[in-house]
Amino acid sequence: MSEVRVRFAPSPTGSPHIGNMRNAVFDWLFARHSGGRFILRIEDTDRTRLVPGAVEEIMRDLRWLRLEWDEGPEVGGLCGPYFQSERVELYQSYARQLAEEGKAYYCYCSPERLAEMRKEQEARRESIGYDRRCRDLTPDEAERLKGESETGVVRFRMPLSGTTTFKDVVRGEISFDNALQDDFVILKSDGFPTYHFASVVDDHDMLISHVIRSEEWVSSTPKHIRLYEALGWEPPLFVHPPLIVGPDRTKLSKRHGAVAFSSYIEEGYLPETILNFLALLGWSAGEDRDLYSIDELIEKFTLEGIIDHPAVFDTAKLQWMNGQYIRACDPDRLVELTLPYLQRAGLMAESPSPDELRYAREVIRLMQERMAVLSDAPKLCDFFFVDQPEYDPKATDKWLSKPQAADLLNKVADSFESAPEWNIESIENAVRAAGAELGLEGGQVIHPVRVGVTGRTVGPGLFETIEVQGRERSVARLRTAARIAAREAAG
Ligand code: GLU
Numbered sequence: 001m002s003e004v005r006v007r008f009a010p011s012p013t014g015s016p017h018i019g020n021m022r023n024a025v026f027d028w029l030f031a032r033h034s035g036g037r038f039i040l041r042i043e044d045t046d047r048t049r050l051v052p053g054a055v056e057e058i059m060r061d062l063r064w065l066r067l068e069w070d071e072g073p074e075v076g077g078l079c080g081p082y083f084q085s086e087r088v089e090l091y092q093s094y095a096r097q098l099a100e101e102g103k104a105y106y107c108y109c110s111p112e113r114l115a116e117m118r119k120e121q122e123a124r125r126e127s128i129g130y131d132r133r134c135r136d137l138t139p140d141e142a143e144r145l146k147g148e149s150e151t152g153v154v155r156f157r158m159p160l161s162g163t164t165t166f167k168d169v170v171r172g173e174i175s176f177d178n179a180l181q182d183d184f185v186i187l188k189s190d191g192f193p194t195y196h197f198a199s200v201v202d203d204h205d206m207l208i209s210h211v212i213r214s215e216e217w218v219s220s221t222p223k224h225i226r227l228y229e230a231l232g233w234e235p236p237l238f239v240h241p242p243l244i245v246g247p248d249r250t251k252l253s254k255r256h257g258a259v260a261f262s263s264y265i266e267e268g269y270l271p272e273t274i275l276n277f278l279a280l281l282g283w284s285a286g287e288d289r290d291l292y293s294i295d296e297l298i299e300k301f302t303l304e305g306i307i308d309h310p311a312v313f314d315t316a317k318l319q320w321m322n323g324q325y326i327r328a329c330d331p332d333r334l335v336e337l338t339l340p341y342l343q344r345a346g347l348m349a350e351s352p353s354p355d356e357l358r359y360a361r362e363v364i365r366l367m368q369e370r371m372a373v374l375s376d377a378p379k380l381c382d383f384f385f386v387d388q389p390e391y392d393p394k395a396t397d398k399w400l401s402k403p404q405a406a407d408l409l410n411k412v413a414d415s416f417e418s419a420p421e422w423n424i425e426s427i428e429n430a431v432r433a434a435g436a437e438l439g440l441e442g443g444q445v446i447h448p449v450r451v452g453v454t455g456r457t458v459g460p461g462l463f464e465t466i467e468v469q470g471r472e473r474s475v476a477r478l479r480t481a482a483r484i485a486a487r488e489a490a491g
Contacts, residue, residue, distance in 0.1 A: 004036025005209045008062075008069070009199065011043045012054035015260045016061050018252060018278070018313065019214055019244050025278040026212050026241055028067040029301035039206060040072030042083045043199065045192045061261050065271050066294075071206075079206040084198050091193035091201055094231065095154045095186055103230040104156050104186060106142065107134040108149035129182040130155065151189035156197075156227065158183050164222035169210070169239040170306045176222040184223055196220060200227040203236055210303070212239040239303055241282040245310040252313050268341060268374025270329065273322040282311040290317070291324060319372045326371050335364045338377045345378035347385040359384075362468045366460045380459075384469060388480055389455030396484055399448040399457070404438050406485035408445065409452045411437060413478035422471050424463045431463070452481035 008024040010016060031038035040062070042055055059073065071077025081087060098104035107130070109117075114130070121128050135157065137145065146152065158181045165175040186197035193201070203211055218240050228235040246256035253259060264274060276292050284307060285292075285300040292300070326334065339360060342348040348360055363384045370380055383389035391400075399405065415430035435445035450462050453474050459465055466474050 002209060003207075004031060004034035005039060005207050006031050006036065006212055007039040007041050007203070007206060007208050008067075009041045009043050009202075009213070010058050011046065011049070011195075012051060012058065013046065013049040014051050014054060015262055016058050017259045017261055018264075018281075019259075021061060021065065021261050021274075022244060022278045022281050023212060023214060023241065024062060024067055025065070025275060026239075026283065026301075026306070029279060029297055030210065030212065030303065031070070032298045033301045036209070037070040038067070039077070039079070039208070040069040040075075040082060041202060041206065042073060042085075043195065044083055044085045045088075045195070045198050047085075047190065047192060057262065061265070064265060065275055084193075084202065087198075087202070088192060090205065091198055092187065092191065094201055095193070095197065098156070098186070098230055099154055101230075102157070104154050105135055105137075105183075106146070106152050107155045107183075107185075108142075108145040108152050109133060110149060110151065127180065130184075132183055135183060153185045153189050154187035155183040156186050156223070156230070158223075158226060164225050166221055166225050166235070166238060168218065168221075169237055169303050170242075170308050171218070171240060174218065174221070176219075178222075181222060181226075186227075196223050197227065200224050200231070200233075204228070204231070204233045208236045210237045210239055212241065215240045215243045239306065241306050241311075242308060243310045244281055244313050246313055249310065249312070256313065257315065266375070268337075268371075268376070269318070269322050270325045270337070270374075273318070273325045276325075277318050277321055280311075281313065282307050290321065323372045326368060326374075329368070331361075331365050331368065334368060335361045338364045338367075338371075338374050341374050341377045342381075342385070345382070347378055347382055359468075366464055366468055370460060383454045383456070383459075388477065389453075391451070391455045391481070391484060392457070395451045395455065395457045396488060399451045400481060400485040401488040402444075402448065402485075403489055404440065405448045406482045406489060408434060408438055408440060408448055409478045409482035409485060412449055412452070413475045413482070416466075416471055416475050416478070419471075422467065424467050427463045427466050431466075448481075448485070449478075452485075453477045 006027040008027045010020055028038050030036070040059075042058075044050060044055075055073070062069065069075055071079060072082045095104060099106060109130075117131055118128055134142075134145065134155070159178045162178050163175045164178055164181070165173060167173050184196060185194050187193055202208075221238055225235055244252045246252050272294065275294060276290075276297070279292065279297050279301070280290065283301065283305045285305055329337075339348060342360065343350060349356060352360065363381050364377065367377055367381050371377060411434035412431055415434050416427070419426045419430050431445060431449055432441075435441055446462055447457065450459065451457060453466055453469060469477075
């Protein structure tokens, strides 16, 4: 088999979404699995839909996911340029060639005429398509219309009968009735090519072996097959992975929550989670298993594993998976990843002192078992970073209104002050001893103390929490809570 060369060919018309990035993951895994090359090509020929900053965002998202491209913008390569807008002359020369060979033709119909035609087709409930007025003009007619027209496009001369068939790697053989195909535009009046034409020219010119792209392009493939034939080129293999759908089985959209890829970065999913998760959206190694390292994915990824039915986007599974990767994360890296969330929430200074950093590190390590996404961190651990936690009224009602609560909290504070050492064991001993003096044990001790030092009823292990908070902070909180408890008991 000749070298595997695959391309990810986004249009910079907005933010990449989950579906685009899933395709990029498939491209990249297939290239790495086969020792081939992964090419990034920017399809920016629809000048009216360009969004400033979109190219940068695409590249940033790919790099965040660690999908380094072997050829493309900023990297270069032998088949460049990799922006279609810089390749316009190439498309124009092939369009001219096809027109000269009678395989394409100039069309001078005005936008007004085409709109009128469309309206009439709609009224007659006919299928919408170009009525081919300019397909078979005599040279004289062509000359006259050209003179009258302000615009002109080049259209492809589709066969009027027969079928066009191709073999999709995922779906097998698919046939299309030529009579239902349009004489589609290949070169627009602004001189830029359409997607269909540019992508065929480039996939050929860039020696692409496999075109991996969304299912929505299946119906365009007969156009592409005919273009390859007209240009005398061997088509690449076509691979259309399945659509990604929401739990209600409709195409994934904003209704299902976030679809912009960047929102998953912002929420605090790890790149290894997203890579693993996207790889499984429409592909399977045929095992009953969900967690794969990058190396395992590369080793196992084959096109045969691509599934031909819709892939359901399961947010609960994504969160579970992220929790797994957070637990497995190197603690120093986790700290680095989580700090910005604490800073944005105003819990940490922009440039923290070494002491503040040390403290944050210990807090984040405590949270490692509890976070599903990094953006959980502020609400899980805000009480560590404030002078006094906010006391949840439900928690104080339940645990600080008991007659002995104030006594207990003061006693625990006393034993903390006099504890010879500050470690989990000495903290636990101090808490239990204070409880025992009042004849309390188990939950009667643990819950009020937890509420006293954190303001809430749930959190990481109590003694670890107290150890990390430190002696001074814990004592101060217990004294405040004891005052609240005394008030509750009196009121
Ligand atoms: N520019 C097209 C898109 O963003 C690429 C389709 C293809 O891969 O051929 O959907």
